[in-house]
Amino acid sequence: MNAGRGPVRRSRLGRAALRVALTAALHPACTIPGYWLATGAGAAWGILAGHGPVCERLRRRGELLVADTLPPWAFGRGGTTVGGVFLTSPAQAARIGEAVYAHEAVHRRQWRRFGLGMIPLYLAAGRDPLHNRFEIEAGLEAGGYLPGPPAPAPERPAT
Numbered sequence: 001m002n003a004g005r006g007p008v009r010r011s012r013l014g015r016a017a018l019r020v021a022l023t024a025a026l027h028p029a030c031t032i033p034g035y036w037l038a039t040g041a042g043a044a045w046g047i048l049a050g051h052g053p054v055c056e057r058l059r060r061r062g063e064l065l066v067a068d069t070l071p072p073w074a075f076g077r078g079g080t081t082v083g084g085v086f087l088t089s090p091a092q093a094a095r096i097g098e099a100v101y102a103h104e105a106v107h108r109r110q111w112r113r114f115g116l117g118m119i120p121l122y123l124a125a126g127r128d129p130l131h132n133r134f135e136i137e138a139g140l141e142a143g144g145y146l147p148g149p150p151a152p153a154p155e156r157p158a159t
């Protein structure tokens, strides 16, 4: 027996192995294929679960592909970006403004940066968008997580 030094060595070795694994996982050689795999999966989901003519289930909007013919069960919250594809429903799409598309475009760039690592990293950041680093980076107000600026006070009727 090595009198207590073993666990320390394994711990250091474990941390070093984790560091090497994370460095490799976040290398563009891994993240870019992961981004394209996620984009392909998002596009396939948008086409397979969408409604209406197949050729209208996926379209380009700026740097995003948008699949906005999905039923509400097919995505999270008001919409979900998977790779470069924003998944949402017709009802949500009718309410979405430019700010939300800009927010989702930031998520697309996060997918490009982290590849498939985006999935565990996003989940580890927590479900509460107000404390999730990815939602904060994308903009909480643009994502609809904060109330917008207060509406102007109604004008008082002339007396």
Ligand SMILES: [Zn+2]
Pocket (backbone or CB within 6 Å): 103, 104, 107, 134, 135, 138, 143
């Ligand atoms: Zn978001």
